[in-house]
Amino acid sequence: MVEFMTGTTPRPPGARRTAATARQAGAVPVESLPRPVGTDRLDGPESAVTDVEGVSDGQDAAGILEQARRSFDPELRSAVASLPASMRRVARYHFGWEGADGTPTAGHAGKAIRPALVLTAAAALGGPRARAAAARAAAAVELVHNFTLLHDDVMDRDATRRHRPTVWSVFGDADAILAGDALQALALRMLAEDPHPAARAVAVRLASCVVELCAGQHADTALERRPPDQVALCEVLAMAEAKTGALIGCACAAGALYAGAGEDEVEALDAFGRQAGLAFQLIDDVIGIWGDPRRTGKPAGADLAARKKSLPVVAALTSGTPAAEELAELYARPHQEGEEERAALVVERAGGRDWAQSQAADRMARAVHELSRAVPDPAAAGGLLALAEFVTRRSS
Amino acid sequence: MVEFMTGTTPRPPGARRTAATARQAGAVPVESLPRPVGTDRLDGPESAVTDVEGVSDGQDAAGILEQARRSFDPELRSAVASLPASMRRVARYHFGWEGADGTPTAGHAGKAIRPALVLTAAAALGGPRARAAAARAAAAVELVHNFTLLHDDVMDRDATRRHRPTVWSVFGDADAILAGDALQALALRMLAEDPHPAARAVAVRLASCVVELCAGQHADTALERRPPDQVALCEVLAMAEAKTGALIGCACAAGALYAGAGEDEVEALDAFGRQAGLAFQLIDDVIGIWGDPRRTGKPAGADLAARKKSLPVVAALTSGTPAAEELAELYARPHQEGEEERAALVVERAGGRDWAQSQAADRMARAVHELSRAVPDPAAAGGLLALAEFVTRRSS
Numbered sequence: 001m002v003e004f005m006t007g008t009t010p011r012p013p014g015a016r017r018t019a020a021t022a023r024q025a026g027a028v029p030v031e032s033l034p035r036p037v038g039t040d041r042l043d044g045p046e047s048a049v050t051d052v053e054g055v056s057d058g059q060d061a062a063g064i065l066e067q068a069r070r071s072f073d074p075e076l077r078s079a080v081a082s083l084p085a086s087m088r089r090v091a092r093y094h095f096g097w098e099g100a101d102g103t104p105t106a107g108h109a110g111k112a113i114r115p116a117l118v119l120t121a122a123a124a125l126g127g128p129r130a131r132a133a134a135a136r137a138a139a140a141v142e143l144v145h146n147f148t149l150l151h152d153d154v155m156d157r158d159a160t161r162r163h164r165p166t167v168w169s170v171f172g173d174a175d176a177i178l179a180g181d182a183l184q185a186l187a188l189r190m191l192a193e194d195p196h197p198a199a200r201a202v203a204v205r206l207a208s209c210v211v212e213l214c215a216g217q218h219a220d221t222a223l224e225r226r227p228p229d230q231v232a233l234c235e236v237l238a239m240a241e242a243k244t245g246a247l248i249g250c251a252c253a254a255g256a257l258y259a260g261a262g263e264d265e266v267e268a269l270d271a272f273g274r275q276a277g278l279a280f281q282l283i284d285d286v287i288g289i290w291g292d293p294r295r296t297g298k299p300a301g302a303d304l305a306a307r308k309k310s311l312p313v314v315a316a317l318t319s320g321t322p323a324a325e326e327l328a329e330l331y332a333r334p335h336q337e338g339e340e341e342r343a344a345l346v347v348e349r350a351g352g353r354d355w356a357q358s359q360a361a362d363r364m365a366r367a368v369h370e371l372s373r374a375v376p377d378p379a380a381a382g383g384l385l386a387l388a389e390f391v392t393r394r395s396s
Numbered sequence: 397m398v399e400f401m402t403g404t405t406p407r408p409p410g411a412r413r414t415a416a417t418a419r420q421a422g423a424v425p426v427e428s429l430p431r432p433v434g435t436d437r438l439d440g441p442e443s444a445v446t447d448v449e450g451v452s453d454g455q456d457a458a459g460i461l462e463q464a465r466r467s468f469d470p471e472l473r474s475a476v477a478s479l480p481a482s483m484r485r486v487a488r489y490h491f492g493w494e495g496a497d498g499t500p501t502a503g504h505a506g507k508a509i510r511p512a513l514v515l516t517a518a519a520a521l522g523g524p525r526a527r528a529a530a531a532r533a534a535a536a537v538e539l540v541h542n543f544t545l546l547h548d549d550v551m552d553r554d555a556t557r558r559h560r561p562t563v564w565s566v567f568g569d570a571d572a573i574l575a576g577d578a579l580q581a582l583a584l585r586m587l588a589e590d591p592h593p594a595a596r597a598v599a600v601r602l603a604s605c606v607v608e609l610c611a612g613q614h615a616d617t618a619l620e621r622r623p624p625d626q627v628a629l630c631e632v633l634a635m636a637e638a639k640t641g642a643l644i645g646c647a648c649a650a651g652a653l654y655a656g657a658g659e660d661e662v663e664a665l666d667a668f669g670r671q672a673g674l675a676f677q678l679i680d681d682v683i684g685i686w687g688d689p690r691r692t693g694k695p696a697g698a699d700l701a702a703r704k705k706s707l708p709v710v711a712a713l714t715s716g717t718p719a720a721e722e723l724a725e726l727y728a729r730p731h732q733e734g735e736e737e738r739a740a741l742v743v744e745r746a747g748g749r750d751w752a753q754s755q756a757a758d759r760m761a762r763a764v765h766e767l768s769r770a771v772p773d774p775a776a777a778g779g780l781l782a783l784a785e786f787v788t789r790r791s792s
């Protein structure tokens with residue numbers, strides 16, 4: 001699954017916009033939507049971020065994330081500390097708390113957007129008390145996210161995660177699989193141990209979400225193996241929703257459940273998270289093609305060179321345009337050095353870039369609409385909107 | 397993790413012994429303890445079993461297993477049916493319900509000892525009502541067991557499981573990892589959905605057990621990589637308890653919890669399962685060296701040829717005898733064809749075989765003692781004793 005940007009990003013002054021303004025303007029914060037030119041890949045290096053726009057309601061996404069970290073981090077660390085030494089070592093490395101040799105490190109890996117969404121959703125619907133009660137659930141969601149990262153990296157043979165060698169590449173496949181298994185178990189144990197009346201429903205939801213994440217990862221690997229002309233756009237969208245949207249939706253729904261919200265609100269917050277997650281994935285795919293390598297930390301057009309069937313690519317391939325045929329021919333043969341620029345141009349001419357951007361705008365609009373259903377008070381919704389915009393923001 | 401024998405084993409008439417007799421005889425049913433000569437490997441072919449001894453209290457292990465299957469199978473199948481198509485297919489193949497091409501098969505894979513232990517423990521302490529209530533928990537335990545099998549086979553590169561190609565060898569590593577992940581999630585979801593007051597405590601226990609199983613599998617792979625002279629016997633015993641004993645103990649404890657048993661009884665049943673599981677592992681290791689290939693379906697001395705650091709081998713290596721030195725030299729170089737018999741003799745001369753047999757007897761004695769603490773009524777304890785003897789029985 002996709003990882004959000006790492007490191008702490010101080011929000012620059014100015015450029016604020018309230019949630020209320022956003023919704024009054026027609027529920028689509030289009031002006032704050034990402035534009036791919038010069039954007040930083042969302043999981044790119046911290047230093048790439050020079051400007052953040054669209055933070056809502058006086059609530060600062062970086063501040064929310066920092067505050068969230070203070071709430072769930074003790075729960076997360078104590079769960080990991082309960083592991084037997086062999087698993088603990090691997091988990092602590094994965095979370096960025098230790099080096100491969102066990103030396104403590106100052107930082108932590110990942111932005112931890114998902115636990116922040118749990119806490120912010122709980123606060124939006126239930127105030128500070130619900131937020132405090134949801135700390136364990138927030139840690140459980142983060143454990144599940146990290147279990148899937150550990151396993152996905154094994155399957156995808158990804159060598160780097162959060163700018164560090166992946167667990168399997170340091171400790172071997174077996175330890176990466178076992179540590180992932182243990183983190184899933186820890187997550188569901190935390191919820192089983194939580195006496196809060198919402199914990200059971202959240203456990204059911206989180207376990208169902210794991211199944212959906214697995215199906216999404218399965219679809220991803222299956223789609224990547226299929227010939228490009230046998231991949232439908234709706235399939236890639238469904239895959240992205242299962243692989244990226246589901247857990248973001250589940251995080252928001254979990255927060256709502258800890259706030260004692262009704263079924264409609266819970267489902268609306270789930271839909272909010274899913275749509276925001278899809279918007280994020282669309283933008284991430286756009287950046288994977290047109291992102292500035294100085295900001296993304298990856299060579300330009302890396303996804304095209306790898307013949308990745310990302311959302312803009314499949315939109316282009318299925319566009320029925322002459323450029324689609326050209327792209328199909330290009331994807332049918334192995335990548336040749338130096339052709340990235342031409343490939344990117346072909347995807348753009350076939351409408352892949354425009355489609356992805358307007359889809360992202362559409363998904364964000366739907367997300368904001370769902371949010372307004374669940375949390376009508378703009379002030380209360382501000383934190384969630386700030387986080388959603390944070391993960392789909394541009395920095396040009 | 398080790399899989400118990402597959403297929404249905406009709407119990408021959410005669411040779412019965414009651415639980416009461418067993419305990420009266422000093423809590424050690426030594427006469428029913430396995431002797432390695434000519435024993436069948438417990439996960440060996442069904443046809444290997446020609447004689448079963450030591451079934452207790454008029455309760456027939458095969459009958460108990462069959463009856464258990466009728467109780468938990470609907471829950472298991474409905475959980476698997478709830479999976480998305482991609483995961484369902486892999487799971488149904490793994491459980492032996494379908495061929496690799498999706499063709500339904502008549503059978504099912506594995507003896508399903510663990511869910512039978514859940515149900516039999518519930519019945520022993522809470523009667524038929526507790527047994528009926530524990531059906532979901534029994535299915536959850538079986539799901540966890542099978543999730544670990546799926547993942548272990550990937551890590552160990554085992555090509556065969558229950559006489560069929562393993563999932564990773566048919567569907568690839570990714571699907572085996574994902575299906576395992578999904579089965580763990582299903583197991584813990586079933587318990588979260590179970591309104592029974594014991595479900596929460598069982599979920600905590602089962603999740604903790606998963607962590608222990610992971611640590612056990614980690615220890616196993618780590619021990620196999622270490623030089624033979626750097627492996628202590630207590631380490632291998634601890635590994636076997638984590639890898640094999642923990643889930644068998646957890647199954648028994650889960651049944652006790654569904655019967656509303658007190659903490660002492662729950663812990664005693666956990667200890668019963670752990671000790672019986674260790675006895676099973678010791679016997680399985682003995683059979684791995686001295687088992688009759690016509691019965692085990694594996695070449696004689698296969699574990700020695702693979703330089704496996706099984707319990708009798710490590711006992712021999714650490715015996716301080718001259719034969720230990722001979723064995724160490726043998727293990728220091730690659731296996732040569734035809735030397736299995738000599739190697740087996742060296743392990744035996746170093747006392748590895750005697751040690752493993754007396755350890756197994758000791759563990760069964762402890763198991764029976766723990767059982768009598770938890771279930772003082774011999775009639776009520778009969779089913780659990782029959783199952784424990786079934787998994788550690790001899791057939792010579």
